């Protein structure tokens with residue numbers, strides 16, 4: 001088979017040959033629409049844009065030359081030979097396919113791809129998916145609206161000003177004319193919400209129901225939805241379709257072009273999607289879209305990318321890339337300007353419009369931006385922005401990897417999650433500023449790298465609580481919760497260029513050209529590969545790995561993605577005719593590349609399945625799901641932490657309570673111990689006092705019962721006391737013994753034991769009275785005094801004890817009532833109650849002792865009185881005569897004191913009384929002594945308990 005294929009030529013539309021002479025120059029760019037109102041209505045796609053409307057040119061005003069296709073000659077049909085293509089000739093027997101209508105993108109074409117019965121050819125008008133002729137298609141679907149009517153025209157004579165108007169683009173911070181970075185004439189994206197950016201001439205509403213949409217998009221969307229809703233294409237292997245590659249060619253305006261000869265050689269028809277060249281190697285080239293110099297970016301986007309973007313949002317992978325010679329408008333088309341936003345900003349607007357219009361799904365967007373510069377990949381979002389003052393910081397080398405799930409991907413690459421159009425535009429503007437740009441012969445700000453913006457769209461059905469879209473869920477037969485991941489790649493390739501003078505530019509250019517050549521080669525071989533495969537062969541080697549660009553584009557080129565290629569050309573060139581010729585050659589090469597891409601790249605793109613949870617196929621990638629799971633895990637962790645914290649706090653609280661309780665218990669115990677100690681002391685003191693009293697009683701007993709001499713001497717003493725006319729005064733106003741009882745238990749006994757009671761008795765007078773009388777009266781008086789003072793002390797002591805006991809009882813009560821709430825009937829409380837009871841008993845005992853003592857005192861007093869009486873009766877001389885007047889007065893005062901001496905009024909003298917009653921007194925004394933003994937014994941028994949009784953008994957018993 002010959003390597004040169006003559007492409008079949010379809011019959012040309014029946015356009016009348018030009019009848020008017022060529023105009024000198026179509027200076028006025030405004031075209032008057034010649035479309036009939038009826039046609040406008042039927043198309044429904046009349047662009048409201050004043051820009052578009054104003055540029056409509058009357059077909060009558062345009063020269064129209066016969067289209068080559070109208071002749072049936074094949075001489076002008078472009079042929080692809082080895083020399084034509086950078087990648088070699090078209091496969092043998094392979095003819096260029098007819099462009100698939102945008103209507104078939106991504107809707108599966110209704111025909112079976114490159115069916116042998118419908119050999120596709122870009123020059124064939126009969127190979128449309130619906131079998132309609134190009135003429136029919138052109139007349140039925142006027143793509144450009146009314147302005148397209150009769151738009152087959154001659155390109156205006158060009159001028160040599162390549163790069164004119166270039167200042168609108170922003171590729172450097174120094175001159176930031178870009179849409180995304182603002183310029184003197186533009187709105188800065190950084191400071192302006194994207195949503196308020198100047199809208200393109202047309203409304204950017206991506207809704208099918210929106211105020212504006214291209215007719216094709218609106219119609220096809222509805223058709224798609226109908227088809228999908230009816231499930232008609234569920235099992236259709238062509239559901240996602242083959243041949244979905246969309247190829248468009250855009251012609252850059254040539255500002256101030258001078259060489260009109262070149263212009264005359266070209267024909268550009270947007271309406272017929274035709275570019276025809278009648279020069280050497282001339283031919284007609286038909287694509288899905290041809291944009292002439294008057295078409296703005298919005299129109300380019302609508303026709304070439306809008307639908308793809310929408311499909312990406314629905315779950316397909318999509319790739320848009322701009323290809324063309326340097327300076328032909330790739331960056332202009334992809335980025336645009338503030339007043340004429342390009343594909344990237346318009347796609348972003350549409351993405352967010354779609355999200356707003358799809359409330360039943362939730363979305364997560366992440367974006368990365370890389371460039372391939374001199375065959376090295378740079379992350380445009382990672383490092384600091386390179387500027388004129390210095391190079392960017394070195395970056396970690398980014399490599400391309402491949403796995404079955406993700407395909408080919410660059411790593412490590414920074415991905416930023418974006419939540420608004422403004423944010424996304426800012427991220428991209430940042431990347432734009434970091435991109436390598438330099439002035440070249442053809443472009444003052446030429447992109448020196450291939451730039452790839454990747455927007456990953458993750459989406460999932462909202463839960464039952466969300467706005468349910470039954471139709472959609474039925475259609476996709478997906479249970480809620482699955483995450484769908486798709487990627488939109490927007491690529492601005494570097495332009496092919498001739499060798500530059502500058503070494504650096506030369507190096508860059510060689511890398512650029514090499515990668516573009518590889519791209520062309522891969523695309524050229526794609527169809528061969530298919531053919532080989534069809535025959536059961538292995539297929540030709542596809543050199544994807546020969547360049548980073550082709551490696552990165554591999555998934556798209558091999559059919560996993562919907563692809564839209566925008567080729568940019570500039571007709572004619574400035575400068576010498578050699579340059580002009582070379583330019584034309586490049587343009588033809590671009591056109592051939594576009595044709596080959598259209599013919600060879602076959603898309604098998606499938607809608608991404610929703611991965612169910614993290615375990616699904618795309619689960620590892622589904623950030624949305626990962627985030628959801630992460631959030632759930634974090635929530636769980638938070639709850640656990642909160643619980644643990646609460647438990648810790650509760651434990652702390654409990655510990656604190658327990659500590660407080662322990663402290664309270666300890667304090668109570670201490671208090672209790674103190675009280676017990678005090679009581680012990682008090683008990684000891686009382687015991688000693690009792691012992692002391694016992695001794696006193698015993699002494700008095702021994703005086704009265706056992707010792708006659710003593711008794712007489714005591715009687716004498718008594719007599720001497722009584723002779724003082726009952727003048728009794730306590731010999732000691734204080735009882736040191738009593739004090740000692742309280743302070744130094746056990747130390748006082750010897751000091752108060754009768755008869756050695758010299759304490760407090762005033763010196764010689766006391767001695768005298770004792771010595772002189774020798775009857776023990778003084779001793780008895782002293783005993784009485786001692787007892788009285790003792791009594792007073794005891795009273796004081798008892799009142800002190802009572803007070804303390806009262807306090808102890810109060811605190812115990814409060815403690816008991818407090819702890820009763822928690823522990824009823826605890827042993828502690830029992831102990832406290834018992835202690836209280838014991839103390840009460842002790843008080844009672846002390847009171848009883850007190851009473852006993854009082855009785856004792858009264859008994860002693862009466863005994864003393866009797867003694868005195870006996871003394872008075874027994875002697876004439878008054879022993880009291882020898883007492884001092886002071887003693888008498890003291891004795892008198894004692895008589896009037898609280899210790900009242902009971903007894904009958906004295907009617908006889910003491911001596912008489914002694915005489916009469918000496919025997920009786922003796923008996924009485926004995927009786928009193930016994931009585932006292934008994935009383936004390938009883939008391940001791942009653943209060944002291946067994947142990948005390950045993951210690952005291954022997955004393956009293958022994959005395960008896």
Ligand SMILES: Nc1ncnc2c1ncn2[C@@H]1O[C@H](COP(=O)(O)OP(=O)(O)OP(=O)(O)O)[C@@H](O)[C@H]1O
Nearest residue numbers: 165166252326327328329330331332443446447495
């Ligand atoms: N359709 C157009 N309308 C108006 N001006 C355009 C158009 N296309 C390109 N230009 C202008 O042409 C100049 C070069 O365009 P651009 O930088 O986009 O080319 P390029 O293909 O990206 O070049 P390179 O490959 O060197 O980066 C710019 O000044 C741009 O404004």
